[in-house]
Amino acid sequence: MSFLAGLAAAVLGNVVIGTGQCMQKYALNKLQRNWETMQQQGDLTESGSIGSRRNEAVAYGSTNYSSAIDMRSRSGSTTSRFGQAFSGARHGGMQTVASGPPARYTSKLWILGLLLNYMGEIFGNAVALSYLSAAVVAPIGIVSVLVNVILAEKFLNERITSNQRFGFLVIVAGVGCILLVAPRSTGASDATQFVSMVQTSGILGLFGLMYMIQAALIMLIRSGRQSLFLFVLVASIFGSMNVMVSKIMTMYLRLKMVFSAMPNPADLVVYGVSGAASSTSMLSLPQVLVGVVMAGSVIGQESFRQQALGKYPVMQFQPVFFATYNVVATLSGLLLFKELDGWFQALVFFAMFSVGIALILYGSRFLQKAKSVVLPSHIRLDKENLLKTQ
Known part of the structure; x- marks a missing residue:
């Protein structure tokens, strides 16, 4: 009976842990997307067009992206090279853009995921270990x-x-x-x-x-x-x-x-x-x-x-x-x-x-063959491009 009780606690605890971890990753991705959107708006305000922004990116050593295949990178990177080209270049613009997304603890969703993670550990795995x-x-x-x-x-x-x-x-x-x-x-x-x-x-x-x-x-x-x-x-x-x-x-x-x-x-x-x-x-x-x-x-x-x-x-x-x-x-x-x-x-x-x-x-x-695609916000990720990255 004690074995079944421990087994049930471990299974339920890990369901909660998996949910919490995915929630944290979702929150990190959301912070990243929101920051890129703000950066996009700042770029449009300062340069007036996407084309001129790409020219500035080349001048600052950034990559001029053209397709989804060229934009494959590690998931969740806190600052894209495209964004880094502008983070330190704006001083007199009308809108101030942060050099990176907000800290993860500013997201209520991330904090909730963290709490779920450790609730699963304490009330699931810790109980099972006894x-x-x-x-x-x-x-x-x-x-x-x-x-x-x-x-x-x-x-x-x-x-x-x-x-x-x-x-x-x-x-x-x-x-x-x-x-x-x-x-x-x-x-x-x-x-x-x-x-x-x-x-x-x-x-x-x-x-x-x-x-x-x-x-x-x-x-x-x-x-x-x-x-x-x-x-x-x-x-x-x-x-x-x-x-x-x-x-x-x-x-x-x-x-x-x-x-x-x-x-x-x-x-x-x-x-x-x-x-x-x-x-x-x-x-x-x-x-x-x-x-x-x-x-x-x-x-x-x-x-x-x-x-x-x-x-x-x-x-x-x-x-x-x-x-x-x-x-x-x-x-x-x-x-x-x-x-x-x-x-x-x-x-x-x-x-x-x-x-x-x-x-x-x-x-x-x-x-390990799973690849994530990180795109600047002005380029849409359609089904055809997604299939090309696999």
Whole structure:
């Protein structure tokens, strides 16, 4: 019964997450379109005609677009080259045009999408983690991918081709391989097991290693070596840290209802069993540090996830993020909670897990063929041009 309850929470939570993520991407695209419309109006006011504006664009080193094929670029880029040619050139015009679209947090729709995303995480995945292994909950995230892509086709005009549908089937097969052999235990069913698990988890060492890896990856991104995988890897590591802390805290809260004297897991890690049991503070330093770690991980994950969504189409970002997040979160969970029972189960799991991830990555290759078209607002995107870009 507990397995079904956790499964239902994970599925419903990921439906909400997928909806929220698509809503955020829609809001970003809307901000971009509105800014380009304002820029178009400013250009017409200043130059009086589209033709003269194109001549100015050439003078400033911008591209003179002529067809939809020439205008293929990464989805969600915050400033088109066409717009950049004018952003710093107007000083005496009648209308002031911003150098880029408004910040995403100025959109109520984007904020609503963000809230839906974390409502799904808190009331869906976090609850599921108190009943199920992270190796089960993480792959169920395929539900958010499917919801996201279906909504992206309907509302974001990101067309799904037959090759991409095949890719989704391969990804679902990969998820099935993982779920088939994933351990279903929560890691602890009573207070004694929970205390032992927390004390022997080595969570401080694992988190320290993760922070060092994160620092190196962020330095690479800041140095200009940006790629989809780097953004995804940073967001996935932050996300897996949230999964680990959320699982421990939700297990603690669930068991606390039965074993009222059970010490806080943060105090257990720092003070040990005796020190945690004798602690009378309502809010100790270790508990404050856990809150800081969780807040930092949420902010870090959201920051790099949003940067990736702003640079790449949903169909490119989501499957790669899903595969990377599965690897990081599942392996971290297995290390912390020791959910595999013996070497044989570990061998079978990692063999099938490797096959599942390989299938997910293989299926993702078909989704990478999804291209978005970014057009200046004075050029219409008709059906013929859209077909040429595929």
